[in-house]
Amino acid sequence: MFGLLGKTKPVKIRGYSENRKYGVAAKNVKELLKKSCKLLQLPVSGAHLCLYEDGTIVTEEFFRTLADNTELVLLSKEQTWSGVACDIGQLLNTDRHADGLIEAAKALLSDEKSSKRRKILTDLLHNLNDNSDLESREEDGDWFTGVDARFKTKSAYMKFNCESRIRGYMKELDDATKTIQKAKVRTEFLKTSKCLTEMLKSARYNGCYFDRTEKELHRLCTRDGWFTCQGSFDQTVCQTLHSINPYGSRESRIVFSTWNLDHRIEKKRTVIPALLEALQNHKSADVNLDYFYQLLFTRENLKLVHIVCHKKGQHNLECDPKKIFRNASDAKKAKRKPNVKKRRLV
16 A cells, blocks of 8 residues: 555664664565665665564565554574564573673663562573672682581582482481381391492482582583473473572572472382382392382482472372382292392492
8 A cells, every 4th residue: 555655654673683773664665675774784685574573574465564663673584583582582692681681670670660570670680690600609708608618619519408408318218217116127127228328328419410510411400500490290391491590699599498309209108118018028138229219319200399399299109019129020929039149238
């Protein structure tokens, strides 16, 4: 309509990596492309326009339907635009935009009335103003406030933090001794406990899970220290995409203490009772301690979850009966083989 009547349509043009907008008026897409490319010094060949909001390609027909001053993005042949998400992606490239984002967020916060937007801006500032690139106590003293003086680096403390959690699981296993009435079963249980303790010591209590200096295969975080919630026991991923970097600030370190290493097959309700039951009629050497070690202390059965994703109700997951005994057979078969070579307990 505009082209046929000889009228021009005013629009706002910006480049792929520019925030500045230019007012351009044209009768059709061909004219708009010519003017825009000249203005932004881009080759006309292969250039195209799309809607800033969602990346819709601007055709002649679509151009006629645009409202005045619609914001468009001019792209070269090889460039694509998926909408506002492209801008977000560029802004989150903190190496280039961190300082600008911080100042902009502070300015918006000073006059922001919406609680939701205030929360978003506050979280943005919190994550951008982090010291995750600092490691030692000398570099980031505030992070170590309340942390024992023997820890000189963040990684050392985080490793200790994980070790403490795993040691706690071992203590819960040892506490189960109090529930055993039969002396014979208690003796076998103590042998089992001793063996599992030695296995844990050998693995340094799996403190590597929280240590960002460990190899990627062994840690649960990125090299920078970011942890991602793995979702509740019955999910493959976290639907809310929770993430945190306890290396970034003292506040994040404290908040991370509320995250849980959750047992998919429950420790108290399932794993420990299954171990006790296995020892009722069998010696500890007949029990597959590697399997119970994995269930109690390793990522085979542990999921790192945000407190919101930690479901405390019964998980209704059972131990695999085929893996409970060392020879992968049922209890009767295990009893029929008294001369089977025993597993070393220490």
